[in-house]
Amino acid sequence: MSVSRRAVLQAGVVAGGGLSLGWQLTGGAKAAVPGQLSAFVQIGSDGAIVIAAHQPEIGQGVRTSFPMMIAEELDVDWAQVTVQPVLGDRATYGYQLAGGSSATPTQFERMRRLGASARAMLVQAAATAWNVPASEITTGSAMLRHAASGRSARYAEMASAAAAITPPKPDSLALKNNADFKILGKRIPGVDNRAIATGKPLFGIDTRLPGMVHAAFAKSPVFGGKLKICNRAAALAVPGVKGLVNVAQRRDLKTQIDVGLPGIEMLQEGIAVLATSTWAAMKGREALACVWEGGDAAFQSTAAWEAAAAKAFKDGPQKPGYMNHGNAPAKLASAAKKVTADYSYPFLAHAALEPINATAHVKNGRCELWLSTQTPEDARRMVALALGLKVEDVVIHMMRSGGGFGRRLMNDFAVEAAVIAKAAGVPVKLTWDRPQDFAHDWLRPGGWHKLEAGLDEKGDIIAWHDHFVSFGADGALNPTAVIDGSLFPSGVIKDFRADVTVLPIASTLGWLRAPINNAFAFVTQGFIDDCAIAAGRDSLDYRRAVLGTPRAIPIAEEFSGETGEDMKGTPYNTGRMRGVLDKAAAMAGWGRAMPPRRGLGIAFHFSHLGYFANVVDASVGNDGAVTVHHVWVAADIGKQIVNLSGAENQVQGSVIDALGAALGQRITFAKGAVEQQNFGDFPLARMDMAPQVEVAFLSTDYPTTGLGEPAYPSLAPALAGAIHQATGKRLRQLPLDTSQLRA
Amino acid sequence: MKLNINGKPVEVAADPDMPLLWALRDVLGLTGTKFGCGAGFCGACTVQLDGEPVRGCQTPVSAVGTAKITTIEGLSASAWGRKLQDAWVALDVPQCGYCQAGQLLAAEALLRTTPKPTDADIDAAMSGNLCRCATYTRIRAAIKQAASA
Numbered sequence: 019m020s021v022s023r024r025a026v027l028q029a030g031v032v033a034g035g036g037l038s039l040g041w042q043l044t045g046g047a048k049a050a051v052p053g054q055l056s057a058f059v060q061i062g063s064d065g066a067i068v069i070a071a072h073q074p075e076i077g078q079g080v081r082t083s084f085p086m087m088i089a090e091e092l093d094v095d096w097a098q099v100t101v102q103p104v105l106g107d108r109a110t111y112g113y114q115l116a117g118g119s120s121a122t123p124t125q126f127e128r129m130r131r132l133g134a135s136a137r138a139m140l141v142q143a144a145a146t147a148w149n150v151p152a153s154e155i156t157t158g159s160a161m162l163r164h165a166a167s168g169r170s171a172r173y174a175e176m177a178s179a180a181a182a183i184t185p186p187k188p189d190s191l192a193l194k195n196n197a198d199f200k201i202l203g204k205r206i207p208g209v210d211n212r213a214i215a216t217g218k219p220l221f222g223i224d225t226r227l228p229g230m231v232h233a234a235f236a237k238s239p240v241f242g243g244k245l246k247i248c249n250r251a252a253a254l255a256v257p258g259v260k261g262l263v264n265v266a267q268r269r270d271l272k273t274q275i276d277v278g279l280p281g282i283e284m285l286q287e288g289i290a291v292l293a294t295s296t297w298a299a300m301k302g303r304e305a306l307a308c309v310w311e312g313g314d315a316a317f318q319s320t321a322a323w324e325a326a327a328a329k330a331f332k333d334g335p336q337k338p339g340y341m342n343h344g345n346a347p348a349k350l351a352s353a354a355k356k357v358t359a360d361y362s363y364p365f366l367a368h369a370a371l372e373p374i375n376a377t378a379h380v381k382n383g384r385c386e387l388w389l390s391t392q393t394p395e396d397a398r399r400m401v402a403l404a405l406g407l408k409v410e411d412v413v414i415h416m417m418r419s420g421g422g423f424g425r426r427l428m429n430d431f432a433v434e435a436a437v438i439a440k441a442a443g444v445p446v447k448l449t450w451d452r453p454q455d456f457a458h459d460w461l462r463p464g465g466w467h468k469l470e471a472g473l474d475e476k477g478d479i480i481a482w483h484d485h486f487v488s489f490g491a492d493g494a495l496n497p498t499a500v501i502d503g504s505l506f507p508s509g510v511i512k513d514f515r516a517d518v519t520v521l522p523i524a525s526t527l528g529w530l531r532a533p534i535n536n537a538f539a540f541v542t543q544g545f546i547d548d549c550a551i552a553a554g555r556d557s558l559d560y561r562r563a564v565l566g567t568p569r570a571i572p573i574a575e576e577f578s579g580e581t582g583e584d585m586k587g588t589p590y591n592t593g594r595m596r597g598v599l600d601k602a603a604a605m606a607g608w609g610r611a612m613p614p615r616r617g618l619g620i621a622f623h624f625s626h627l628g629y630f631a632n633v634v635d636a637s638v639g640n641d642g643a644v645t646v647h648h649v650w651v652a653a654d655i656g657k658q659i660v661n662l663s664g665a666e667n668q669v670q671g672s673v674i675d676a677l678g679a680a681l682g683q684r685i686t687f688a689k690g691a692v693e694q695q696n697f698g699d700f701p702l703a704r705m706d707m708a709p710q711v712e713v714a715f716l717s718t719d720y721p722t723t724g725l726g727e728p729a730y731p732s733l734a735p736a737l738a739g740a741i742h743q744a745t746g747k748r749l750r751q752l753p754l755d756t757s758q759l760r761a
Numbered sequence: 762m763k764l765n766i767n768g769k770p771v772e773v774a775a776d777p778d779m780p781l782l783w784a785l786r787d788v789l790g791l792t793g794t795k796f797g798c799g800a801g802f803c804g805a806c807t808v809q810l811d812g813e814p815v816r817g818c819q820t821p822v823s824a825v826g827t828a829k830i831t832t833i834e835g836l837s838a839s840a841w842g843r844k845l846q847d848a849w850v851a852l853d854v855p856q857c858g859y860c861q862a863g864q865l866l867a868a869e870a871l872l873r874t875t876p877k878p879t880d881a882d883i884d885a886a887m888s889g890n891l892c893r894c895a896t897y898t899r900i901r902a903a904i905k906q907a908a909s910a
């Protein structure tokens with residue numbers, strides 16, 4: 019879930035300079051509600067402590083972890099806190115985005131300062147009331163105390179007076195020492211857990227409004243395709259169908275500010291079926307029996323792309339020397355040994371379990387939306403543009419998302435719902451079915467790598483050469499398919515060269531959990547194993563040699579800003595990587611003897627500012643079936659884990675998610691359209707394949723960073739390593755073709 | 762059409778072919794039962810008919826007859842259901858949470874027939890329910906915690 023550099027710079031402004039955001043509801047007589055200390059903190063006279071959860075919740079736990087940060091510095095007990103979801107409203111709350119594992123690194127300190135600010139206002143109110151110095155007042159569990167005079171008060175008693183105080187300058191606030199934390203670092207269950215376990219309406223798809231109709235939308239499975247023929251009368255004859263809405267193609271909706279992809283932000287043409295139930299709407303869409311023709315993407319097929327990649331490997335790259343550090347060709351020519359290997363990986367879909375949906379109501383020049391989205395501000399601006407409204411006349415209710423994984427960075431569905439609702443004149447809930455989710459996803463692009471390494475006399479890598487083939491329009495790599503200076507081994511191996519060939523694509527590409535990294539780690543870590551084997555050395559020892567002495571290597575100049583977040587000035591720290599590598603190896607007992615057809619594999623990867631290594635224990639049956647028994651993960655995401663329960667959950671989930679992808683997921687195209695329709699041909703990990711996943715967090719003296727993504731990339735290469743140790747066969751293509759592993 | 766949902770008789774005005782999933786969600790407003798794939802692959806729409814877990818998206822409302830329907834909104838009526846819900850909350854099982862209604866209804870049916878399930882029992886009973894966030898480690902732990910509660 020990457021974000022553009024532009025977006026992160028904006029976040030930086032919020033986190034660094036513009037700390038007034040979120041304080042704006044306060045300020046003397048302007049306080050709208052008694053006890054409203056800021057946009058984020060309200061303390062009722064009844065003692066209720068209400069903290070705003072302003073980040074989009076997609077399962078990464080921010081509705082819990084962000085209020086925890088505020089509550090810690092507000093100095094209240096977690097049990098005293100009520101968490102309040104809020105609107106998508108950047109002017110009030112600042113940065114609201116679930117992407118790039120960026121929320122924690124960019125907002126951790128800001129959230130703490132919001133809590134500390136509210137606490138300081140309460141302390142000042144008490145100091146004034148008691149006529150004592152503020153410095154003599156202590157707090158805890160939502161109480162104010164003055165030891166010398168023996169006075170005390172509940173926050174509730176001072177909240178109204180505190181709300182009239184001008185908030186202190188954020189930089190003037192003292193924050194707690196980590197050792198004094200009572201909430202941060204603990205295991206705090208998610209605030210919505212009980213509502214989830216009892217089936218309360220929380221998700222976008224649960225929205226129900228008076229007078230609402232349900233909509234299904236027919237559009238071409240080939241991107242940009244035009245309607246040739248359909249049967250409107252048959253659709254209108256379906257019981258429950260109330261009407262049809264024609265939607266015209268729009269190619270001018272390119273307003274995304276948080277996540278922008280060049281030139282392909284488009285509303286596809288189609289026909290919306292309005293009905294009294296989702297089921298009737300979907301039956302109506304079937305009855306339309308639309309036939310589509312043409313489309314920008316009509317030329318696309320997986321078979322043709324595979325042939326084009328093979329041809330590029332044979333004929334040479336389109337863009338030789340796309341990246342070029344040192345002199346890899348010369349080092350390769352003089353190397354004692356050369357190692358070569360080809361790797362590839364497929365397109366992947368996000369397949370969030372909550373199907374794509376949006377509810378919209380357009381009335382009196384305003385549009386109100388209930389959305390499961392990762393980017394509410396983008397949704398707001400795109401809907402405003404699509405309907406010709408002012409941004410402030412679009413209201414976004416941020417609903418809990420039933421998974422995001424990067425899919426809900428894009429708001430095509432919100433625009434569709436708004437356009438349909440405007441025509442309908444009543445509230446409309448648009449729901450895509452699962453085949454549409456696959457057909458109209460923003461896919462993780464596939465890619466091919468032809469690799470060549472030069473080894474010296476000892477077998478160490480002295481040069482690395484990659485011919486990378488992936489996708490883009492107009493001859494340039496798509497932002498979701500880059501190779502750049504943030505990606506290992508750039509910088510770590512000094513003599514490094516990457517050539518590039520770009521294959522044309524017109525379908526929508528997007529960011530999928532740990533984008534780019536989720537593919538590159540399989541390639542680069544697998545190839546390190548290839549080199550280790552060629553050198554006759556152990557995979558762990560060899561990796562230690564590759565990392566070398568602990569040092570901070572600046573991200574190379576060719577940095578696209580697309581591999582996570584703005585990592586400029588964030589070096590690749592080989593010492594931190596060595597730390598997690600050694601820890602994972604120790605946890606797993608690396609080097610121990612394994613039974614026949616069972617092996618251990620190891621891999622590391624840095625992404626989204628997090629250092630991760632894992633060891634996989636897998637066995638291979640005589641039929642080739644792979645069973646993963648255990649995965650040990652060591653992580654370094656800095657000094658402070660925010661919520662230990664949520665943190666472990668993210669890592670365990672990422673690992674098992676990656677396992678499902680490695681063993682079976684693949685999106686293919688034929689005649690311009692995605693071939694996969696449902697979970698039957700795009701298998702996710704299930705309970706019976708889920709291994710035990712043991713997680714260790716190393717606390718290091720670095721800022722805390724995010725966890726939604728960086729545990730994912732290193733699983734697949736470690737699994738391939740374990741399979742190699744078990745069978746002697748190295749699989750270099752994802753998904754892993756286990757039929758090659760039969761005994 | 763008359764249905765019995767969570768212990769109460771309910772009159773439903775729905776096309777007999779309408780899947781129970783949509784009758785619950787769109788006609789009756791019981792949105793706890795989730796739409797996931799519409800084809801029986803994911804288990805998000807799991808409800809119980811006379812205690813047996815079934816796919817709401819594959820069960821026409823006309824096929825329910827007099828069977829008693831239990832949805833996530835009625836799970837607390839079961840002692841096993843309450844234990845499972847408590848374990849789900851305490852062990853912090855959910856990530857996005859979307860699949861968990863179906864997971865809980867499948868787990869309750871498991872514990873009612875197999876109060877001390879082995880890992881193999883859990884695999885067999887729960888592998889029809891996808892969790893896209895892959896919270897399987899915790900689902901397994903929560904079932905075991907509920908079983909020993």
